[in-house]
Amino acid sequence: MDKFHISIMSEEIVAALCIVKDRWYVDATVGSGGHTEAIARSGGRVLGLDVDPDAIEYAKKRLAGMEGVILQHRSYAELERAVKEAGIERVDGIVFDLGVSSFQLDTPARGFSYRFEDAPLDMRFGDIKKKTAEEVLSQANEEELYEIIATYGEEERARSIAHALVRARKIKKIVSVSDLNSALITIGGTGHDHFRMLSRVYQALRIVVNDEMRQLQNGLLEAEKALGSGGKLIVLTFHSIEDRVVKRFMLSHAFTVLTKKPIMPSKHELYENSRARSVKMRIAEKL
Ligand SMILES: C[S@@+](CC[C@H](N)C(=O)[O-])C[C@H]1O[C@@H](n2cnc3c(N)ncnc32)[C@H](O)[C@@H]1O
Incomplete structure (x- = not known):
């Protein structure tokens, strides 16, 4: 198990992406690199983004030597530009796994958790201008x-x-x-x-x-522009505010919604990882 972060619903993500060997997928929130690794091991190529430089550094070490993986310290609000600059012509699937990683929550100096009394109240994912x-x-x-x-x-x-x-x-x-x-x-x-x-x-x-709601709206719009027809958009949310934004977006943009109701983690996963308890996964296919 990865101490940095236990990736959530990896099997379901890989299955939903219907990965075709050597096609390109975007992991919009790399974190520990767990989802990136699962996609790459299933034959896909991955462009991974994260605004947290610590996450990118960790994922680079974890995935060193793995072919077909590009990692960039960048917001998913710049997703389309990142895809173009990486020279990728067609994207077949994009995954957003929103919220905080365990590493961020469990690092006192980041100030994300009420558990560490001496910690400063920072809470920035990575943008020091915020x-x-x-x-x-x-x-x-x-x-x-x-x-x-x-x-x-x-x-x-x-x-x-x-x-x-x-x-x-x-x-x-x-x-x-x-x-x-x-x-x-x-x-x-x-x-x-x-x-x-x-x-x-x-x-x-x-x-x-972190201006998360605006970032999310922009990220979803960028994902819509970047995805090829038939490409999958997969979003994991952790609270109802995010989930409403994602649900509305999928219904009102150029997508067919594939999940009438969101998918929840299996009982086994919940038993193994209590942080998965509030997750909801929605999937849509680009028209
Ligand atoms: C729940 S974690 C992702 C975990 C990851 N899927 C894994 O398997 O380890 C969410 C990540 O999203 C990143 N993040 C937050 N806002 C972002 C943004 N606007 N653009 C890119 N990454 C962002 C956070 O820094 C954090 O690392």
Whole structure:
């Protein structure tokens, strides 16, 4: 098992791509390189992209010597340009595996998880020009904080959370995970309920810091342009906000939707990897 990240639904992805030997596929979110490797081992050639330089470096080492694999430190919002620049004429399948990798979540310095109290609130995937979560928390006003938490965390207590954050930062600047967790302790809720609220707030901040919804929209549009007719678009989402965007996109663009309902991981996979529990996979075919 890969400690960097256990790739999710690899078998289902390979089956859905109907891989033809030596045709080109794009792994839009390389992470550990697990999906890239699975596609390449099934005979496909892969162009892999990731905005996180650590992910690309790790995947380059993992996949060193593997033929037909090109890895680029780049956003999937530039997918079509990446395909052209790599000299690829036709793309037969594109995979998006959204969200964070285990490596990102488990590296305290990245600030993605509420588990590491001393960590700084960074949360950028890789673009150092973007604002950190600390900057978002210190610059947004109460109404903006409410919008962020309600929209991207889908959290019912967004109003009280925004208020608590503004009150807390008047006393002490929120710079670390521990500062943020302490500000949120006043919201109430115990045990599981409290940790769900923390997850939602951290998710909301991460989405805003990385401008994830706009990136996703652009990435899907780029994928539509890059895919050849009959090519497959496969998207793995981890929360309902992403899933709605993907579902609507597939229905309203030049695709035939192949999954009326999203595919979930098998019981066996869920048993092996609890991080797969919220994943939904949607597949569409380019007209
Ligand atoms: C869930 S992980 C992917 C795991 C990967 N499929 C594997 O098998 O290991 C999501 C990855 O998407 C990357 N990512 C996030 N936004 C991106 C973007 N706009 N363009 C490219 N990669 C992005 C993250 O840096 C992260 O490495």
